[in-house]
Amino acid sequence: MADKIFAWLDERLGLEGIYGAVLDRKVPKVNWWFTLGSASLFLFVMQGITGIFLTMYYVPDPTKAYDSIEYIMNGLAFGWLIRGVHHWGASLMVLVVFLHMLRTFFFGAYKFPRELTWLTGVLLLLLTLGMGFTGYLLPWNQRAYWATTVGTAIAGSVPFVGDFILKVLRGGPDLSALTLTRFFSAHIWMLPAALAGLIGVHMYLIIRLGISHIPKEDE
Amino acid sequence: MNEKERQKYLQDYKKAKEKGEQFFPDTLFKDAIMALAVFLILVALAYFIGAPLEDRANPADTNYTPRPEWYFLFLFQLLKYFPGKLEFLGVVVLPTIVIVLLLGLPLLDRSPKRHFMNRGWVTGILVVGVIGIVTLSVLSITEAPPPSEVAQGGDQIAALYTQNCASCHGPSIDIPASTNLHEIIAEGKHAGMPAWSADLTTDQIDALAGFILSPGGSKLFTDNCAECHDIEELVATNPIELKTALNRGPDYAAHADLDVPQWSETLTKAEQTALLNFLVAPDGQRLFTVNCTPCHGTSVAFSGERSELETIISQGGLHLSMPAWQESRDPAELDTLAAYVVDPKSTPEGADLFAKYCASCHADRVPAADSIEQAREIITTGGSHETMPIWGDILTDAQLTALVDYTLEAAQGTSLEVGQEYFSNNCAACHGEFGEGGPNPARVDDVIAPISTAEYLKTRDDATLRSIISQGQPNFGMSPFGSAFGGPLDDEKIDAIVAYIRSWEANPPVELPPAVDTSKVSLSGSEIYTNLCAQCHGLDGRGQVGPSLRDPKFRSENTPETIFDIINQGHATTAMIGWGEILTSQQIQDLVNYILEFEVDSPNATGQPTPTPGPVSFAKDVLPILKAKCNACHGSMGGWDGSTYQSVINSGQSGPAVIPGDLLKSLLAQKIQGTQQIGKMMPPSGMGSLTPTEIQKILDWIAASALDN
Numbered sequence: 034m035a036d037k038i039f040a041w042l043d044e045r046l047g048l049e050g051i052y053g054a055v056l057d058r059k060v061p062k063v064n065w066w067f068t069l070g071s072a073s074l075f076l077f078v079m080q081g082i083t084g085i086f087l088t089m090y091y092v093p094d095p096t097k098a099y100d101s102i103e104y105i106m107n108g109l110a111f112g113w114l115i116r117g118v119h120h121w122g123a124s125l126m127v128l129v130v131f132l133h134m135l136r137t138f139f140f141g142a143y144k145f146p147r148e149l150t151w152l153t154g155v156l157l158l159l160l161t162l163g164m165g166f167t168g169y170l171l172p173w174n175q176r177a178y179w180a181t182t183v184g185t186a187i188a189g190s191v192p193f194v195g196d197f198i199l200k201v202l203r204g205g206p207d208l209s210a211l212t213l214t215r216f217f218s219a220h221i222w223m224l225p226a227a228l229a230g231l232i233g234v235h236m237y238l239i240i241r242l243g244i245s246h247i248p249k250e251d252e
Numbered sequence: 253m254n255e256k257e258r259q260k261y262l263q264d265y266k267k268a269k270e271k272g273e274q275f276f277p278d279t280l281f282k283d284a285i286m287a288l289a290v291f292l293i294l295v296a297l298a299y300f301i302g303a304p305l306e307d308r309a310n311p312a313d314t315n316y317t318p319r320p321e322w323y324f325l326f327l328f329q330l331l332k333y334f335p336g337k338l339e340f341l342g343v344v345v346l347p348t349i350v351i352v353l354l355l356g357l358p359l360l361d362r363s364p365k366r367h368f369m370n371r372g373w374v375t376g377i378l379v380v381g382v383i384g385i386v387t388l389s390v391l392s393i394t395e396a397p398p399p400s401e402v403a404q405g406g407d408q409i410a411a412l413y414t415q416n417c418a419s420c421h422g423p424s425i426d427i428p429a430s431t432n433l434h435e436i437i438a439e440g441k442h443a444g445m446p447a448w449s450a451d452l453t454t455d456q457i458d459a460l461a462g463f464i465l466s467p468g469g470s471k472l473f474t475d476n477c478a479e480c481h482d483i484e485e486l487v488a489t490n491p492i493e494l495k496t497a498l499n500r501g502p503d504y505a506a507h508a509d510l511d512v513p514q515w516s517e518t519l520t521k522a523e524q525t526a527l528l529n530f531l532v533a534p535d536g537q538r539l540f541t542v543n544c545t546p547c548h549g550t551s552v553a554f555s556g557e558r559s560e561l562e563t564i565i566s567q568g569g570l571h572l573s574m575p576a577w578q579e580s581r582d583p584a585e586l587d588t589l590a591a592y593v594v595d596p597k598s599t600p601e602g603a604d605l606f607a608k609y610c611a612s613c614h615a616d617r618v619p620a621a622d623s624i625e626q627a628r629e630i631i632t633t634g635g636s637h638e639t640m641p642i643w644g645d646i647l648t649d650a651q652l653t654a655l656v657d658y659t660l661e662a663a664q665g666t667s668l669e670v671g672q673e674y675f676s677n678n679c680a681a682c683h684g685e686f687g688e689g690g691p692n693p694a695r696v697d698d699v700i701a702p703i704s705t706a707e708y709l710k711t712r713d714d715a716t717l718r719s720i721i722s723q724g725q726p727n728f729g730m731s732p733f734g735s736a737f738g739g740p741l742d743d744e745k746i747d748a749i750v751a752y753i754r755s756w757e758a759n760p761p762v763e764l765p766p767a768v769d770t771s772k773v774s775l776s777g778s779e780i781y782t783n784l785c786a787q788c789h790g791l792d793g794r795g796q797v798g799p800s801l802r803d804p805k806f807r808s809e810n811t812p813e814t815i816f817d818i819i820n821q822g823h824a825t826t827a828m829i830g831w832g833e834i835l836t837s838q839q840i841q842d843l844v845n846y847i848l849e850f851e852v853d854s855p856n857a858t859g860q861p862t863p864t865p866g867p868v869s870f871a872k873d874v875l876p877i878l879k880a881k882c883n884a885c886h887g888s889m890g891g892w893d894g895s896t897y898q899s900v901i902n903s904g905q906s907g908p909a910v911i912p913g914d915l916l917k918s919l920l921a922q923k924i925q926g927t928q929q930i931g932k933m934m935p936p937s938g939m940g941s942l943t944p945t946e947i948q949k950i951l952d953w954i955a956a957s958a959l960d961n
Binding site for chain 1 (some may be wrong): 253258261262264265268269270271272273274275276279280282283285286287290291293294295297298299301302303305306307308309310311318319320321322323324331339340343344351354355357358359361362364365366367368369370371375378382
């Protein structure tokens with residue numbers, strides 16, 4: 034029976050083909066450092082899941098943001114866990130993505146034929162930092178408010194276009210409700226969409242080219 | 253990497269794959285274990301540490317120390333090494349270079365070598381980069397000690413520093429010479445630095461500036477002075493006193509009965525300097541205010557070389573003449589004084605004489621003389637001796653440099669702070685502190701448009717602004733402010749205001765006209781009086797720039813109808829503009845009624861300056877004005893002397909100052925009106941200026957033959 038169902042599905046989805054291309058393939062023998070990439074992906078998924086849960090209660094409005102977080106932390110069953118995991122997941126993701134980059138560098142994995150994998154990886158690192166920066170403001174607490182004030186002001190010190198950048202980031206000359214909705218939108222739509230797309234490309238390249246092997250001393 | 257090398261790599265890789273493992277399940281199993289570990293770590297962190305919530309954001313609280321998330325700390329720390337204009341190097345240039353290098357790495361490193369040992373350069377650069385990032389992050393965490401650590405020593409200013417500055421600037425700040433630190437602290441200079449003027453007092457800011465420039469001085473202060481003195485009390489003190497107190501120790505008058513050590517022996521020269529730098533921070537503007545403003549006003553006209561100014565300040569100038577004392581004192585007294593000057597200890601009785609005749613100019617400072625003969629010569633003949641203190645002996649090098657810098661800068665034009673002050677006093681009532689405008693106090697449903705928008709400023713040149721301020725805009729209810737048109741401001745002040753207004757152009761504080769609730773503008777007689785008339789006539793109607801409305805003469809000469817006409821049409825010869833186009837007749841009538849309600853002063857009213865009926869008396873009217881407004885600098889210092897009838901008429905280097913009955917030729921009359929051919933208008937701007945009533949009294953007295961009555 035199970036075989037029949039599988040055959041029915043396989044005929045329509047091409048499961049055998051996917052299995053052959055993605056799972057049933059040989060890869061060079063590598064060490065534990067090579068798990069950092071998949072750990073980054075896992076963290077991204079975790080952030081996505083916990084983040085989606087958080088948006089069910091979070092309100093991106095200066096008068097309500099703090100209260101909504103307070104409710105998530107104190108009033109909601111396991112709210113503290115969801116936010117705790119999201120909070121620490123952010124830090125851990127930056128760390129893991131960075132280590133993943135160092136691993137790629139030290140094993141020379143950015144070289145032929147994986148140049149594009151590296152390029153998308155660097156973009157993913159930058160997007161991850163962008164997620165950290167935009168997410169920092171959302172609780173609308175002192176730390177968030179002032180760090181973002183300073184952070185956006187720093188962006189405003191760019192010669193010639195600084196003022197423009199500052200206004201784009203803040204949605205005006207000052208930090209306001211517009212800044213919050215802007216950061217919220219970037220944090221839950223724009224950046225995650227870009228991240229997901231790039232992760233897709235990144236993984237396609239990895240599956241197509243295979244993970245690099247550990248170079249020997251004469252290589 | 254050429255074709256051959258590529259093929260070789262692909263072959264090597266193929267071999268490595270053949271020797272390798274199955275992606276599923278072997279590799280995925282490892283990934284799953286890793287994912288599980290990550291998940292457990294996350295849950296543990298969430299459970300044991302949790303996500304902090306902190307306090308709600310409070311945009312008004314500039315005391316909060318912003319800290320970015322830990323992975324941005326290295327950038328934050330990096331910023332500290334690129335102060336001021338270099339900031340964009342650290343913020344933009346450096347990160348952009350790093351990102352471009354990272355993105356372009358596969359293109360830059362195209363050698364076929366893969367093992368990191370075979371890519372020495374590239375590996376080296378990355379290792380240095382990573383070590384840099386880690387070091388910067390660690391520094392950023394360790395450099396900001398928690399407030400309690402430093403504040404324990406009882407050093408208040410160090411605590412102030414720790415609370416407010418240390419979190420961004422670390423334990424100390426390197427300041428380039430002649431930085432106006434006070435201004436930077438007060439206004440917040442670079443991106444992310446808040447303006448502290450709202451949270452700290454001026455004296456606190458000065459103390460903080462002193463601490464930053466001379467941290468050692470702060471400790472010396474705590475050890476030596478803090479037991480009796482509050483720091484904020486000392487930073488505002490005259491540096492001459494500070495230096496004297498430091499030099500004399502127990503001999504300093506105020507320390508007489510106290511157990512005070514001889515600091516000139518217990519502290520090294522360097523320590524004394526550090527202490528003075530701390531107490532009077534090398535902040536040119538502040539030094540100028542404390543040291544120079546009492547005689548020079550807000551700025552000094554100086555167009556010479558920097559070195560020349562340095563010499564004048566450090567050696568004291570030949571400014572005013574010391575009187576030739578032989579004309580007024582007997583030889584015995586002169587001998588005593590001369591001996592006292594050369595060696596104060598040998599002739600204690602000289603101290604009284606010195607206090608009596610010399611101290612008003614020389615203060616506590618005994619001028620140096622090599623021998624008794626020399627001292628006697630100087631004292632007896634008087635003449636051009638320095639009356640400006642020898643600041644070189646009093647100020648530290650750092651302070652002197654700061655003072656010279658500021659003086660030169662201020663001589664280029666009055667500083668913006670001064671213009672801001674004038675603006676705030678004269679214009680802000682209607683135009684707002686930042687030129688943002690507001691409801692028109694004269695007209696219902698009308699707003700005064702902002703004058704600080706880029707649009708406004710770009711379409712008016714300086715000459716236009718100057719004429720608007722000086723002539724007013726009678727059609728819109730703005731009275732003339734220029735002294736030439738009867739207003740309170742002379743040209744120098746107007747220029748300062750124009751410069752201040754112009755300074756908005758770079759960064760307009762206002763973008764759009766404010767939304768004003770005009771319905772709140774009440775236009776009863778009393779409101780109109782308070783908003784419009786009081787600017788010149790005073791809230792109580794006793795007159796300021798304009799004449800007193802309580803003056804019996806004014807009231808007896810003017811019927812309600814004539815008062816109505818004056819308000820309606822203005823006064824051709826004074827600053828009084830015609831309000832007929834702005835106010836309705838009913839409003840003017842209300843005003844007249846309001847004015848008539850003022851109680852008329854009795855002819856002998858005391859307290860307020862009302863023109864004295866009858867001839868002006870020198871002793872009763874003129875001399876008190878001179879004593880209050882002129883003698884701070886003139887007095888017995890030589891030059892013109894305003895202390896007695898004879899000296900008022902005759903003293904001074906340019907012949908008689910007063911020619912009885914001749915207002916045009918009398919130098920005194922010219923100088924107080926600003927029509928002089930010689931020298932500057934008096935009193936210099938920034939000093940307590942003469943009120944119109946006072947000027948009028950002096951003029952009346954001269955016109956009435958300048959009697960000694």
